[in-house]
Amino acid sequence: MKRVAIDIGHANGTGARGNGFEEHEQCKKLAVELKKALEAFKLCPIQADIIDFPEMSNGGDLAATVRAVNAGNYAACISLHMDASDSPKAKGAHVCYYSERGKELAKEIALRLCPQLPGRANTTVKRTDLYVLKNTRPVAVLVECGFITNPNDAEWVDKNPDRVALSIALGIASFFDYEN
Numbered sequence: 001m002k003r004v005a006i007d008i009g010h011a012n013g014t015g016a017r018g019n020g021f022e023e024h025e026q027c028k029k030l031a032v033e034l035k036k037a038l039e040a041f042k043l044c045p046i047q048a049d050i051i052d053f054p055e056m057s058n059g060g061d062l063a064a065t066v067r068a069v070n071a072g073n074y075a076a077c078i079s080l081h082m083d084a085s086d087s088p089k090a091k092g093a094h095v096c097y098y099s100e101r102g103k104e105l106a107k108e109i110a111l112r113l114c115p116q117l118p119g120r121a122n123t124t125v126k127r128t129d130l131y132v133l134k135n136t137r138p139v140a141v142l143v144e145c146g147f148i149t150n151p152n153d154a155e156w157v158d159k160n161p162d163r164v165a166l167s168i169a170l171g172i173a174s175f176f177d178y179e180n
């Protein structure tokens with residue numbers, strides 16, 4: 001049994017907004033679906049915990065998330081976000097990583113998620129400035145599930161949280177499969 005930490009990006013109301021949607025609220029929906037999808041795998045048993053501190057400040061949420069992830073016996077940490085841009089035309093999902101193992105996990109998730117939310121030239125990106133990725137001990141990635149500021153991305157994610165979740169879950173399961 002592997003344990004996966006699902007981090008809902010940002011505290012309530014502190015993330016991005018667009019097209020009538022709010023980032024924390026949308027990522028919470030995605031987290032519930034991701035937990036369901038991960039725990040449905042029979043050949044690769046996974047227990048998933050949703051990590052969320054909705055009433056904190058953004059900085060408080062980050063610090064509390066890192067503490068919770070490092071205190072649990074997690075095999076991986078997935079931070080769920082939606083991107084934002086001043087241009088409503090910017091669209092597409094991508095997956096951020098920091099470590100070499102994070103890069104492998106990011107590739108497995110991007111391979112399945114990004115065809116559904118296309119638009120980014122680089123579907124995986126190394127980021128050295130993301131607190132959650134740098135400070136968590138388990139392999140960690142940050143998934144930007146499309147742009148909340150793009151009408152098509154925002155609508156599609158809102159209507160299909162189960163499909164976004166399944167793509168991410170399949171990526172995680174296949175990463176675990178490689179490493180075993």
Ligand SMILES: [Zn+2]
Binds near residue numbers: 009010015023
């Ligand atoms: Zn975010």
